[in-house]
Amino acid sequence: MAASVRLMLRRAVRLSHGKINVAAADTAARSGRRLAPSTCRCFGDAAGDRITHFGFETVPEAEKAKKVYKVFENVARHYDTMNDAMSLGIHRLWKDALLHAMHPQPGAQLLDVAGGTGDIAFRFLEYVRSQQERQKRRAARSMQTPSWRDISSSDQYASEDEAGPRESGAVVCDINKEMLKVGKRRAESAGVVAGLSWVAGDAEELPFDDDQFDVYTVAFGIRNVTRIDQALKEALRVLKPGGRFMCLEFSKVTNPVLARLYDAYSFNVIPALGEVIAADWKSYQYLVESIRKFPDQEEFKLMIEDAGFFCVKYYNLTGGVVALHSGFKL
């Protein structure tokens, strides 16, 4: 019970600091039913090795990473096709919503963790490019009345570096090399090379220095991490002060009718789709089970706050099927 008391105290402290919280429906009922994530992991500690969940299965923590790696190794080839089939293309809208909420400006550095096949990174680069174009157009329109900046950077008063605004870059980091391979192939065929790098790394131990990135995103990847709190701490570490943490993840559907339909669809249709398209029933069974084991919107928000982020908010997409969490490092 100590864990839940700790959580309540933290919540009280945070509320007293006047943070903005977005209210969610029925969180009291929901949190009463399930164990807090930290306690869930600790039951059965007798032998000293901790256990966690792999879908509805219970496995030692050391094994989970291996099993998840195997799952994504198997599905990498059909990952994008399956995403389109399972979500009927709606996952593209979710990812677009993430980018709109992010609203990155030219010069921003993105780290996309568990970025696998590169969906977020590609969208980021395109968004920044269109922002750059918009800025250029605006600059061209205002050329008639040059601002002090235009005058100082014109040929008369030549500036030291011709470099102009810093180029934005996206780093795609994934623990699974197969997924990165698929992403690289996509980038090559789309001709996207500039500003994109692919790094193999573990979300719980990122191979980057402190204070490197403006935005850290993780889309549909954090529920596969063995120690989510560790991944959140790493996110805090690699972000610059003022940097933003954004997470897209499957969450709890608020509407009970929709929830039942969603469950029926998830458990009946998705593994069958996985068998037909990717010849892999078990990986997609794991996927739908892992969604159920992930904490709901409020609990995850608390976890993000625990890691040290401020102004943590979440937005429900598609009735709560997906939640977009956002926090800042100050």
Added chain:
Amino acid sequence: MSLSLLSRSRWSCSRLRYPFIPKAVCVNQVHSSTSVLTDRCYEGLYPGHILTTPFQKALLAVGSGVAALHDPYRHDMVAVLGETTGHLALKNLREKMRNDPEGLTILTERPRIRLSTLDLKEMASLPDGSLGREYLRFLEDNLVTPDSRADVKFVDDEELAYVMQRYREVHDLLHTLLGMPTNMLGEVAVKWFEAAQTGLPMCALGAVLGPLRLNASRLQSLFTSLGPWALQNGRRARCVLSIFYERRWSQNIEDLRQELNIETPPVTLTAPSRRNI
């Protein structure tokens, strides 16, 4: 917490919270003697068994049918189609096997045909015209291996799952017995034979849709000579699943054909030199 409690809690918790997920068949999990939480214990009735509701089976049947038509090289989809639609046919086959003394032996002993269980050197040393030598020749000429058969996943009876697996493993031997190579025409001829013999809907579907991919001359050959021969022999031959092939490698193939009531094929087809149809 013991493993049995954990396993029960997994299914009971998921069944209560998610009433639409398939209900687990109450089966004892196989425990591994080492650590409690390895995944060598499987759920279901046999290794590789995946529990499915009738709705899921229907979905799989339709999906796998479409996938197999779209890409005939998706052998796993053909396998899934067979498993999800073949329940009645499998039961008939099992009855036939039970009524045959050799078939009953097979059902009790459960032999498997795979490279690890075959003594290839010994088979190569058998005389030409013997079952073992011809089977080996068939594997070499057509560049196939008995290990490429998919495991059974969606059959909800352990004995019927074995019958299905046996049917898959005997398929190559059937090619040898019928003298059919693995090109499209040969495969269609074997499918016609199997459809007549086993009554599996997947075979019937393959028999009907397979000819769509044949050119005119092969179609003619199929409809005039090969096809009728395959159908007739399929109907009158002894159940091919009831033969203990593993003990008959040295038997002459012509003798075996006579014993099974199979005529020699009217047309001799040669193995494809390259893997194209």
